[in-house]
Amino acid sequence: MDPVNPWLDPSEVRHLAEQLLRPVAPVRLSAADHGFDESFVGFTSGGVVHVVPEVKMTVEPPPLSAAPVSPPTPEPPPYPPSHILFLQRIHIFRDWLAKNFQATDIFILDREGKVIFDESGHGRLHFMARNLAIASRGSGNIHVKIGPAAILELIPCETPYGHIVLGALVPNALPVGHVQTITESLIQTASPA
Amino acid sequence: MCRASIHDYTALAKGRRKDFRCVLPTVIFANSLFNRRVISIAISSQKGGVGKTTLSINLAHAFARAGLNTLLVDADPQGSVGLSLTRQSRLLAGFYDFLADPSIPMERLMIPTRLETFALVAAGQASDYEAGNSSSGSHLARVRAFLHNAASRRYDICLIDTAAGLFGVTNDIISSADAVIIPQQAEPLGIRSVPKLLEGLNRLRITNPRLNVLGVCLTMIQHGLAESTEAASALRQLLPEEMLFQTAIPRDEIFIRASAKGLPVGVLEDGRGAGTVFDSLRAEVQAKLARSRGASTYQPH
DSSP states (O other): OOSSGGGSOHHHHHHHHHHHHSOOOOOOOOTTTTOOOTTOGGGOOTTOOOOOOOOOOOOOOOOTTOOOOOOOOOOOOOOOOTTSOHHHHHHHHHHHHHHHHOOEEEEEEOTTSOEEEESSOOHHHHHHHHHHHHHTTTSOOEEEEEETTEEEEEEEEEETTEEEEEEEEESSOOOHHHHHHHHHHHHHHHSOO | OOOOOBOTHHHHHHTTTHHHHHTHHHHHHHHHHHTTOOEEEEEOOSSSSSSHHHHHHHHHHHHHHTTOOEEEEEEOTTOHHHHHHBTTTTTSOOHHHHHHOTTSOHHHHEEEOSSTTEEEEOOOOOTHHHHOOOOTTTTHHHHHHHHHHHHHTTOSEEEEEEOSSSSHHHHHHHTTOSEEEEEEESSHHHHHTHHHHHHHHHHHHHHOTTOEEEEEEEESBOTTOHHHHHHHHHHHHHSOGGGBOSOOOBOOHHHHHHHHHTOOGGGSTTOHHHHHHHHHHHHHHHHHHHHHHHOOOOOOO
């Protein structure tokens, strides 16, 4: 009896092996795709990261008469019918997120950093998300400016399926109320019927 | 500089100086190839017990005997390299200590041997040492800092014996290394794990696009056992020729005797034959590295 072939798909193995022998195509970064520009040090290759001079932070006193303005919180997404599949529920959530928060390149990682859902197609974005999520474990959402008009927003979330991390590019950092709404909606979406 | 007691294998090696003369052309070639920049090669496998440590120790020794400044790093939490070559490995600071505290100077970690071109870094004593199960990415910066430090010590080559499985610190090492060699035991069960390994390496090349997959090296081949030779032959048919090393490591009692004495196999009196196997593997590795420098695109069959 053949000791190997019945246990694996030879064409798949060969394809995977040939893929490893090909040079990896360089990642093309363009503003149209992801909003990253050359100044984003996180993607610098070759191990040399130019340190950006520290920017002196200034705090402006709030105008005395102005009441705090918080943007209106969008309605949560429609509760998905119980019979539809997990991935379809995620798609409903994704559409709601994109429509209400101008979010793009949405992805979801599980607790091991594996991709559950992804529309970014950008492995380095996942890699960065994993590192940031690990580095700030337990301290809530994180956002990092990665381009002139792109913020990577990461929202860790405990769901019945375990700990997951939602990532998305948004034009501006999300206020606390929005993050809370998104977290609740994601928990709702990821909860089994 | 840490002066751990290394078994006295290099005294034996001194008796083999003439080996240096016969490999001199290779040395000149290698130094120009490496251009005094350290080449880091991870020795990794999906499955444990495939002969990773044996391959790492003896391949490192082959490089060192060929005149290349070689650093062998034990990044396996089981600490097998240290346990094989140093009596005091359970007391030495090592790789995991550096990950826990990068301010530890490299000189404290590097264990010299009497072979001038060969040094070791043991696995170490840090608390992560036993666990070895941290998340991927959490040690990436420190692994790169370690390799950077090795490069600044003018090593030509740094072989890293990793823990089995593609996760945690092993992922960070492969994400930082120049190349990877995959020891694969020539037996059916091990070979069934190959797809998972290839998938994992493809995933890691997203974070490390310059990773050069040097190939799979068949280990522990038992020529008298049909299942072993059939498995080896099946793998040779399955993978592209470029993905497999021509050199295969046989299962031989001499490896057990060598590790019992704390020696690379090539320095045993009757180890010349086994040592030649690793010289051959070393030459293949160098040829593959040279080809990859000039390679444009890979053409599948």
